[in-house]
Amino acid sequence: MLGGITVGLCNYLCMLLKPTRGIVFRNYHTVTHCIFDMDGTIIDSEVLYANVIRKICSKYDKTITDGLLNKVIGVTDRDISQMICKELEIPIPPVEFEKQMKDMTTASANTVPTKEGANKILNHLKSHSILAALATNSTGETVRMYAMAKPELFGHFHHMVSVDDAEVHHGKPHPDLFLVAASRFPAKADPKHCLVFEDSPVGVEAGISAGMQVVMVQDKRLMNTSLRKFKATLILTTLMDFSPEIFGLPPYNS
Template sequence: MDGTVLNSEVIYHKMINELCGKYNRVYTKDLQIRMYGVTDREICETVVKELKMPISIDEFEKQLTDLAQKLLPSAPLQRGAERILTHLHDYKIPMALATNSTEQAVRLHAAVRPKLFGMFHHKVSITDPAVRQGKPSPDIYLVAASKFPDKPQPQQCLVFEDSAVGVTSAIEAGMQVVMIPDPRLDREHTRRATIVIQSLMDFKPELFGLPPFDDTPKRCDRVDTS
């Protein structure tokens, strides 16, 4: 979800930077890159400990959650996300959302874009009872696959990811991965992906046995949050 469907990673880092500045701490670029794809709780634990924040991890997480409720719904879609989701949905290709974000965060985004998020057969978050560990463990993707009616084998599943943490999760689950990395990510962190593209607009479905794009893909709704 974050960084793949939605350009919400940028908002997350702005929120964290704002909280750090509130306590005269600097949220460095290096630390930002390390936080791509990890859970909210892991972000809070790492930032509080490494920057020696004068508040507890729980308090930092509470403040981050409060900011998220206000700012996350304004996250724009990633380039090409609407196109590919609509295309696969039109061709009845089963899709699931598998995210290290919480169910609450998923609901926030789904409330803003109900039709888009309604294209997913189901959604699996870090707070799903069946998920023991978040990415980079394979749990989230294995649970997501198990919830499709036909119970596909891992090798039948194709994952879209933007982070090295997510790619590791998918590879460990035995799935193929299309990676759309943040341009600041070191190339070394992209090597395990099946294929690497600059944006979802560059994805060619036919490479994976999926129907090629139509010339005029349909568009879905978008709620103006400005």
Template sequence: MNAQPVAAITHVLFDLDGLLIDTETCYAKAYQMVAKQFGKQYTHELKVRVMGLSPKVGFEVIIKELELPITVEEFTRLGNEYFNHIVKDVELMSGAERLVRHLYDHNIPLAIASGATSDAFAIKTAKFEHFFSKNNFFKHLVIGGDDPLIARGKPFPDIFIEAMNRFDPIPETHNVLVFEDSLMGVKAALAANMPCVWVPDPVFDGSEGNATLVLKSLLDFRPEVFGLPPFESSDN
């Protein structure tokens, strides 16, 4: 899909789960294992509904939809037990490292805006601790799950506005490009008046959300479309 016309990009924000690191697959497996304990099925349709939501809200939706006889706290404990085992084998998404390194090498300020909690972020990124460390490639990490300055989760724009405001100097919203994999994240970026590249989970067809650009993979991203330095021919 062709990108909509946007101003030249000076700063970039990345979601984490399902965008830079393949944790959505891990979550789906963990939630299916919880549901299976109670004779239920965690379907693709339900996965679509909870993608991008805060963990608490997502668990509430799953429990209600599947009529599980457990509390959010119990679902959290069970889900985390399964997830923490599965996530040890997590991998970076295709094209993630190439894109981040390219933008960093060309002095584009980068940050992560994730709805995870700090503990969950640490567990998910442990295998790639150097890559995700603050002040390595990323100027800052906004971990919205337990950040007191993030009052509302996606689809509200709070996390992207806060991530933008932590750059020094603070850019204009239209100069900040957001990369997302969830529909809720796309809505949050657009609500923040920021252009958004959507790399949707295969459960989406990419026709929703009015993202600025929809791609099948980060490997398909062409920085020059947004006024960013192009990849060298050897990087393609």
């Protein structure tokens, strides 16, 4: 009996320590619910946003640096507009910059690709009756825009929470979005039993502040950034590298 337990334990440890592109920062705990960010996590809209921002800046003979673009990854459209208008001294009000961003992204919504592995994990969770929610710094209008463009993908979510939701007082990096999302699961999910999927530093900070474990799917623009400062539970190159069983979720079929 003891030998069987020892072998089982060794196998489990080997599974955890097997070569992977993920980087572990703390112990894993079993979860019951999952919460996903939108931009850069399930859809590749961050690239679209970056291109739109560059085009708007160029209209006013301004050039945005990669460093400034990295600073606005994952933050709200309003904050993006305010930061860029201030830093680059763009001669329009931030609200006008935000409007131009909205108009240009809306025109290209149907061209935004789904992130690698997003359909796989969402289909898997749904097939095992694991509830998932969306929590994003984007507005409700933007969420609806992408949901209309990708109804099958967004149809996996039990509910979706946007930054302009009445119960959300502060966007990421504050924890509001994730706490509201957890509260809207049936019987209200305990934050410590929720697993967050994020791509941005502000999103990771929000998830940790909410008392949740966070899987960070690394944004390509952060490849040369020290990952350890983000304090995520796990960092992956792509959602395809995710192993559900290490968080107590049903494993993928081999």
